[in-house]
Amino acid sequence: MKVLVIGGGGREHAICFKIAKSSRVEKIYCAPGNAGIAEIAECVPISTMEFEQLAEFAKEKKIDLTIVGMDEPLAAGIVDVFEQNGLRIFGPRKNAAVIESSKAFSKDLMKKYNIPTAAYEIFHKADEALSYLHTINYPVVLKADGLALGKGVLICNTLEEAIDGVNTLMLKKQFGTAGNTIVIEEFITGPEVSALCFCDGTTIKLMTSAQDHKRAKDNDEGLNTGGMGTFSPSPFYTKEIDEYCHTHIYQPTIDAMKKEGRSFIGVLFVGLMLTKDGPKVLEYNARFGDPETQVVLPRMKNDIVDVFEACIDGRLSDITLEFEENAAVCVVLASGGYPEHYEKGFPIHGLKHFKNKEGYYLFHAGTKEENGEVVTSGGRVLGVTALGKTLKQARANAYEATDWIHFEKQYMRHDIGKAIDEI
Ligand code: AMP
């Protein structure tokens, strides 16, 4: 089989790595890919939003299956374009990807189908949102309706902060049209868990649990980022919680989407908060998580191509997803200054230490090759993942491996997975 992967970050490197393990795959292409992906796939210089060109490429190369890693092309309908061209592709169509691309849609879906989530109101006009702010308790959470690279969520402790927030989202349009509509939501607390699930439109199956670390600095300080590290499984995510989530969240969500005429085929990533009143949905994503994928896929035993195909063909109920009885930790190596201003183009040293080291993986996120050398090309540069029998062991292994890599202005968090010591 020939497979095409769309995207070029750590998530797509982990997806390519897992596809490369399939005995059914003879060739992987990745658009646009990165310097790490180039070791296992042929990178193709087509942008992820040029659907017609991507479809032409897939036809020309006789690609059997395309996998989409990123949210933006899914939200803009890449799956619909490929299907119109008679091409096989794994991911939700535009009318189902809306579960991620509109928070107002997903909140209304949850309300309509009694899926547990924080209480909320939706506003299309700034003056109405501003008057509402005077009637509620604080803290409160403001969310831009549209895609905003995970940054359109503001937690406001006071009325003044919330007024500022509404102005930023709706009037100054810091996140562009994503802020035309906002959700104002009850502030809830508890451990957060990322639940990545395969879906075939009717059946939904959880892979395994993971936890992300979104803040830039140790002890969850600093700005929100795309994710500074992750671990899997989450010790908070017990068997009882899993059963509850399956019955009250996962299956009802997939049933609701089907009932709405928006059958969801692909990966549904449910962002959960385990509150004292039970698990609640913080958000849905219509794709694999990044960096969660970098700890979930190295633990997966199945041939992932079989699972992709079962989802597309509506046969997921025949598949038993299997994961190793171990743990994985991923520490992101970023470029100093991320998520704000950072420099690019620094040579990366030590990549060879990861060659043929069982249980250690180096996933490239922002790298490229320049004059025969691998250099940094993004804020999040590399994901260093290690396996271990326990989370503690996996964490020790991952941090040991971060020492093998050197580039100028290298930055990481030192407490990825540390909270698990306190359980
Ligand atoms: P989201 O993109 O909706 O997952 O939100 C980003 C982050 O904001 C989440 O990972 C939470 O840490 C936080 N957050 C979102 N919604 C709430 C809420 N209702 N209460 C407390 N924190 C929240």
Ligand code: GLY
């Ligand atoms: N790690 C969070 C996300 O992929 O959105």
